[in-house]
Amino acid sequence: MLSWRQALSMLVLGGALCVSAGEGQGAQRPFRLPFDAAPGPGTWYVSQPYGNSTYAYAERGSLYRSGQGLHMGLDLAAPCGTPVLAIGDGVVISVDGRGGAPPHNLMIDHSNGFVSFYGHLLQRPALHNGQYVARGQEVALSGDMYGTCHAAPHLHLEVRDRTTQRLHNPVDVIEADWHGILLLGAAPLTFERDLEAPRRWQSIDDQPPISLGGPPLNDYAQPWPARP
Amino acid sequence: MIASLAIVGAGLTIAAREAAVNWRRPGNFLAAGIPTETYGPPPTPMAALTLKQFETTADGAAVGATGGRAAWELRLRQLTFDGCCVGSWWSADSKSLRFVDRPEGSSQTAMYALPIWPPGELPVVFDGALAASEGEPRFSARPEGDISIVTDKETGLEWPVGTGGNPTLVAPDGGALAWYAATGGRSDVDGFNSFFASALDGTQERSMGGMWGGSLLRFMPDSEHVLALGRQVEGSAVYSLQRIALADGVAEEIAAGSWLSDVALSPGASWVAYMVSLDREQADANGIWLAPTEPKRGPPRKLELPGAYRWRDDNRLVYIPLLPGAPAHAVLQFDALLGKSSVLLDPADLPIRVAGNDWSVSPDGRHLAFRAEEDRCIWLLALPE
Numbered sequence: 052m053l054s055w056r057q058a059l060s061m062l063v064l065g066g067a068l069c070v071s072a073g074e075g076q077g078a079q080r081p082f083r084l085p086f087d088a089a090p091g092p093g094t095w096y097v098s099q100p101y102g103n104s105t106y107a108y109a110e111r112g113s114l115y116r117s118g119q120g121l122h123m124g125l126d127l128a129a130p131c132g133t134p135v136l137a138i139g140d141g142v143v144i145s146v147d148g149r150g151g152a153p154p155h156n157l158m159i160d161h162s163n164g165f166v167s168f169y170g171h172l173l174q175r176p177a178l179h180n181g182q183y184v185a186r187g188q189e190v191a192l193s194g195d196m197y198g199t200c201h202a203a204p205h206l207h208l209e210v211r212d213r214t215t216q217r218l219h220n221p222v223d224v225i226e227a228d229w230h231g232i233l234l235l236g237a238a239p240l241t242f243e244r245d246l247e248a249p250r251r252w253q254s255i256d257d258q259p260p261i262s263l264g265g266p267p268l269n270d271y272a273q274p275w276p277a278r279p
Numbered sequence: 280m281i282a283s284l285a286i287v288g289a290g291l292t293i294a295a296r297e298a299a300v301n302w303r304r305p306g307n308f309l310a311a312g313i314p315t316e317t318y319g320p321p322p323t324p325m326a327a328l329t330l331k332q333f334e335t336t337a338d339g340a341a342v343g344a345t346g347g348r349a350a351w352e353l354r355l356r357q358l359t360f361d362g363c364c365v366g367s368w369w370s371a372d373s374k375s376l377r378f379v380d381r382p383e384g385s386s387q388t389a390m391y392a393l394p395i396w397p398p399g400e401l402p403v404v405f406d407g408a409l410a411a412s413e414g415e416p417r418f419s420a421r422p423e424g425d426i427s428i429v430t431d432k433e434t435g436l437e438w439p440v441g442t443g444g445n446p447t448l449v450a451p452d453g454g455a456l457a458w459y460a461a462t463g464g465r466s467d468v469d470g471f472n473s474f475f476a477s478a479l480d481g482t483q484e485r486s487m488g489g490m491w492g493g494s495l496l497r498f499m500p501d502s503e504h505v506l507a508l509g510r511q512v513e514g515s516a517v518y519s520l521q522r523i524a525l526a527d528g529v530a531e532e533i534a535a536g537s538w539l540s541d542v543a544l545s546p547g548a549s550w551v552a553y554m555v556s557l558d559r560e561q562a563d564a565n566g567i568w569l570a571p572t573e574p575k576r577g578p579p580r581k582l583e584l585p586g587a588y589r590w591r592d593d594n595r596l597v598y599i600p601l602l603p604g605a606p607a608h609a610v611l612q613f614d615a616l617l618g619k620s621s622v623l624l625d626p627a628d629l630p631i632r633v634a635g636n637d638w639s640v641s642p643d644g645r646h647l648a649f650r651a652e653e654d655r656c657i658w659l660l661a662l663p664e
Binding site: 089090091092093096128129130132199200201204227228230231232233234235236237238239240241242244246247248249250253254255273275 | 362363364365366379380381388409514515516538540541542543552553554555556557558559562565566567585586587588589599600601602603604605608632633634635636637652655
């Protein structure tokens with residue numbers, strides 16, 4: 052039987068490792084996670100991956116049309132009001148600017164070629180353009196898309212280039228144990244298949260960059276599973 | 280009595296090489312015989328485990344794993360190579376895995392079947408048209424415009440039912456339909472969704488109530504009840520999981536909780552597993568729970584650790600705890616009758632890591648198939664009792 056001591060040791064071990072994973076285990080990925088707490092049902096978890104998700108495919112002609120049919124960011128479910136941390140040192144370049152993800156958003160230029168974008172914030176961030184923020188500094192509070200706190204509360208996190216017109220998979224640049232983080236729930240998060248290339252873009256860490264306003268990348272002639 | 284069968288490393292090496300060669304050479308992987316090329320094993324530490332001797336029974340079940348890394352290594356076997364494949368699933372008889380793939384160089388995507396026994400079996404095309412309906416029920420329904428089309432697979436007959444074009448469930452016995460319809464608002468968020476049922480031909484339509492943001496998840500195996508999930512109070516974060524009787528629309532609450540999600544019914548329909556999340560006021564409520572589908576059988580019980588879960592049989596849930604940053608993943612089992620967990624795989628004994636929460640337990644409960652993070656191939660783990 053799993054004793055409470057075993058369970059506790061697993062939790063402690065996991066928690067400690069979470070911190071080290073979140074804080075960066077090396078120099079491969081320049082950014083940290085946008086939350087302080089370890090992932091879990093009570094704190095935060097991935098609710099929709101970046102890229103070629105099955106949901107994005109269903110919304111390719113509407114909600115995600117401007118993102119070439121793909122989900123432009125990483126959705127992290129979190130209770131309304133969860134402090135959002137800057138994923139890296141940087142300078143605020145936009146507060147409630149363009150970029151969508153209402154009701155409030157924030158954009159930070161990290162001076163390393165990347166810009167981070169935080170959407171569905173609970174309230175307007177108390178920051179101003181040109182303000183320096185440090186890695187791990189609280190910069191906002193998470194909210195939900197309708198500002199009600201009862202409409203799937205989550206943080207929408209994007210990573211863009213400095214033109215802000217090209218988006219990258221946050222998983223590629225944020226240091227974390229992503230496959231460990233995904234171990235929650237009754238089924239995996241799924242990606243739409245193109246039967247012409249069924250292995251392509253099927254993992255959270257294998258997704259293409261997006262050019263805003265570009266042609267659809269997932270208008271598949273032979274999707275799997277088939278959808279309208 | 281099942282005879283033990285020892286398979287030596289040399290034999291497995293050959294089997295592994297065969298699979299690797301053939302799978303990497305489309306057009307050849309359906310051919311029998313040993314290839315002439317010499318290939319090494321896949322260049323991953325985990326793959327090296329296939330080179331070790333392991334003991335197993337003639338039908339593939341592991342025996343004699345009595346602890347320690349060596350014993351555990353005997354229980355692990357690589358099934359696919361070359362990064363193949365995501366989203367595999369089990370055949371109903373637990374004898375093979377299915378997956379959709381187009382191996383490099385092949386011109387056709389197909390559904391493949393890979394027998395798990397004997398070792399070294401190669402994937403074969405199971406359904407080139409990707410239309411296999413193995414295990415699917417006789418009747419199905421698909422939304423089309425403002426109706427649903429019901430199809431009888433046996434006769435080929437189709438007929439429309441006025442469901443409003445909403446997602447429609449068919450009872451396992453083929454005797455009834457059920458669907459939910461948005462009646463205003465943002466249906467997936469805060470609109471009130473009404474539930475309906477009818478006979479298979481659309482007659483005898485009746486209302487079964489509804490919930491805010493509600494949906495029908497599935498029929499119960501008895502074909503007389505459906506599982507429904509939604510909010511009883513508009514704007515609440517608390518979702519209610521209910522069992523609704525088709526005959527009279529009476530609803531019984533099985534469970535409730537903040538953002539209740541990821542509902543999984545046990546194979547015998549005795550239990551539901553589900554996740555409660557994002558509850559800041561009652562932090563202890565967050566986690567993975569099991570509740571009896573007959574509410575009178577007692578209160579829900581909570582897993583010691585949150586994680587990813589799949590049913591092994593009607594009373595045992597296999598789960599991999601969420602421990603991000605851990606160098607390897609543990610496999611635990613929660614016995615709903617005992618209300619306790621036990622360790623199936625201690626990561627200290629055998630360090631595996633699962634990619635993308637892509638894993639499944641065979642219907643007979645004897646094996647766990649997972650996609651390894653390291654090589655993205657499918658591996659097979661024999662589960663101890």
